[in-house]
Amino acid sequence: MNVIVVGAGIAGLSTAWSLVKAGHSVSIVEQGPIPNPLAASGDHHRIIRRAYRAGTGYGRLITEAYQAWDEMWADLGESHLDARGFVCISREPGDEAEEYREGLEEGNFPFDLLEPEAAAQRWPFLEAGSFRYAYFSTEGGALHCRKIASGLAKWLRTNGANVYENSKVVEIDEETGHIVLESGETMQADRIVVAAGAWVLKLFPELDGELKTYRTALAYVEPPADLKAAWQAAPVVLDIGGTVDGYVIPPSGGAGMKFGSGLHRVPTSDADWNRDPVPGEGEAIRNLFSPPIARIDEYEVTEVVTCAYTFTADEKFMAYEKGRCLIVSACSGHGYKFGAAVGRRVAAAIGDGDIAGLKAWLRAEVA
Numbered sequence: 001m002n003v004i005v006v007g008a009g010i011a012g013l014s015t016a017w018s019l020v021k022a023g024h025s026v027s028i029v030e031q032g033p034i035p036n037p038l039a040a041s042g043d044h045h046r047i048i049r050r051a052y053r054a055g056t057g058y059g060r061l062i063t064e065a066y067q068a069w070d071e072m073w074a075d076l077g078e079s080h081l082d083a084r085g086f087v088c089i090s091r092e093p094g095d096e097a098e099e100y101r102e103g104l105e106e107g108n109f110p111f112d113l114l115e116p117e118a119a120a121q122r123w124p125f126l127e128a129g130s131f132r133y134a135y136f137s138t139e140g141g142a143l144h145c146r147k148i149a150s151g152l153a154k155w156l157r158t159n160g161a162n163v164y165e166n167s168k169v170v171e172i173d174e175e176t177g178h179i180v181l182e183s184g185e186t187m188q189a190d191r192i193v194v195a196a197g198a199w200v201l202k203l204f205p206e207l208d209g210e211l212k213t214y215r216t217a218l219a220y221v222e223p224p225a226d227l228k229a230a231w232q233a234a235p236v237v238l239d240i241g242g243t244v245d246g247y248v249i250p251p252s253g254g255a256g257m258k259f260g261s262g263l264h265r266v267p268t269s270d271a272d273w274n275r276d277p278v279p280g281e282g283e284a285i286r287n288l289f290s291p292p293i294a295r296i297d298e299y300e301v302t303e304v305v306t307c308a309y310t311f312t313a314d315e316k317f318m319a320y321e322k323g324r325c326l327i328v329s330a331c332s333g334h335g336y337k338f339g340a341a342v343g344r345r346v347a348a349a350i351g352d353g354d355i356a357g358l359k360a361w362l363r364a365e366v367a
Contacts, residue, residue, distance in 0.1 A: 001025070003350060004179060004189040006169050006203075008034045009041040010145070010336055011328055012195035013152040014343020016161055017072065022351055026161040027187065029179070031168035031199070035149035038275065040197050040307050042145065043218065044255030046336040047236050047247060049086045049140030050109045051100035057364025059107045061338065068340035069143075076151040082252045084235050086140035087123065089292050091131045091241030100239060101135055111137040123234055125227050130291030131241055142236055143336065144253040169196075172203055174323030191350055194327040198271035198308035204327055207320060208269075211310045211329055215274055216265040219285040220256045220303040224295060231257055244288050256302060261288045268308070277304035317342065317362035321355050328362075 001024045005016045008030035016028045036042045048069075052059035073079040088097040104111050113135045120128035157163050171180040177189045194200060198213050223231050237248035245262030264285050268274070282301035290296035310329050312318055317335065320327040328346055335342075342362070349358035360366045 001350070002188075002190045003027075004029060004177075004187055004192045006172070006179070006192065006194045007196040007199070008036065008149065008153070008163075008165075009039045009195060009197050010148065010339030011041075011197075011342050011346075012193070013149060013156070014068075014072070014340045015193050015195060015328070015346045016156055016343075017075070017152055018344045018347030019350065020156060020159050020161050021075075022347055024347075024350070026156070027164065027189070028156065028161060029164045029167050029169055029181070029187070031166070033165050034153045034163070035146045037305075038308075040309050041149070041336055041339070043305055043307065044146055044258075045082075045142040045144055045249050045252055047086065047140065047238060047249065048081065048143050048337040049236070049238055050104065050107065050137065051086070051088065051140070051238060052103045052107075053096075053099045054102045054106040056103070058334070058338075059103050061341070061361070061364055065338045065341040068344050071344075072148075072152075072340050076155055078151070080144040080147045080151065080253070081141055082144065083138075083141040084250075084252070085136060085138040086236040086238040087119075087134055087136045087234075088239045089119070089126070089131045089134045089237070089241045091292065092243075093132075095239075095241045095243070096245060097239040097241040104135075104137065109137065109139060111135045124230050125223070125234070125293055125295075127291050127294035136235060140236060140238065142249050142252040144255075145336065147253065169203065172325060174325035177324040190324065192325045193346060193350065194325060195346075197329075198310050200310065200327060200329060201269075202271070204320070204322070207327070210312060210318065210320075212313075213268050213271055214265040214309050214311060215268045215306060216260075216309060217277060217281055217285060217304050217306045218258050218260045219282040219301050220258045220305065221282075221286060222300040222302050223257060224298040227295075240289060240292055246289055248289070248293075258305075259285050259289055261285055263288060265309070271308040275306045275308075277306060316364065319346075319355065319359050319362055326350065326355065
């Protein structure tokens with residue numbers, strides 16, 4: 001089967017990888033370079049972990065995600081996972097960190113529970129009096145996004161796929177399988193997979209009621225000199241507790257340390273809107289992390305990176321079929337860690353036609 005994949009983020013690249021392995025003729029078309037720094041999966045790193053709220057279903061699927069990544073590492077010839085583990089810090093009863101702990105317990109995933117003093121002794125960047133408890137799991141870390149994208153693009157070219165960079169798709173005829181590029185060139189396929197992330201609404205505006213786009217930003221920081229060694233050896237901080245929805249990725253894979261928060265997002269109708277950082281934005285993000293991070297004013301903001309994400313109302317993945325076209329949205333920030341598994345599942349559905357089964361899996365409605 002001749003398949004065009006629109007979008008070379010993690011979902012598109014992984015789908016193309018799986019389609020090639022299944023024997024299909026594949027072209028992948030990306031509006032920018034690969035990796036595209038404007039894409040949600042174009043930043044340096046993203047978190048992978050087993051912690052999910054109890055009952056969401058994604059805790060059951062994460063084992064498949066790890067298996068898919070292992071298959072990819074074998075094909076690429078190297079792993080792009082820094083498996084340094086993760087820590088969560090609970091500051092209020094029932095906060096997200098506590099919900100994640102309950103999810104680990106539901107899945108029988110092991111973790112170490114630490115009292116505040118013990119946690120601050122182990123990780124001296126924490127302020128002991130500011131949280132209830134912390135817990136650590138070895139089963140998590142940082143995925144190196146840009147290295148994964150570059151590696152997959154190289155693998156695809158080596159294995160016979162057509163990889164088109166800086167080729168923006170402006171029109172799709174889902175009934176005929178015909179696409180038009182901004183240059184005026186056209187392409188034809190038996191099936192089209194659209195994994196365009198936050199840009200999907202430009203191609204399929206009818207999904208606006210189901211998908212919402214947000215503009216967010218991440219702050220890269222330089223920690224105080226006497227804490228650099230501690231951060232270099234630290235696990236990923238999955239959640240700092242309270243209502244901040246904050247995470248920290250320590251220096252990893254040659255990239256700097258970053259702070260990100262679910263509070264720092266703004267709804268937008270355009271994925272290209274306001275992508276330049278605004279004055280003081282990095283410091284505003286950084287300051288959300290105190291407490292439980294001690295001496296927050298000593299962390300120097302070195303760069304602010306903006307992102308655009310799509311979300312469904314319940315922050316689950318979705319698929320939408322229209323004619324020869326299958327649109328896949330790896331919704332919200334949690335999408336990256338499932339990227340390799342999503343690609344395998346989408347490719348399988350293209351092959352066997354079980355789109356209903358794909359939709360159920362994407363929504364974590366099946367084991």
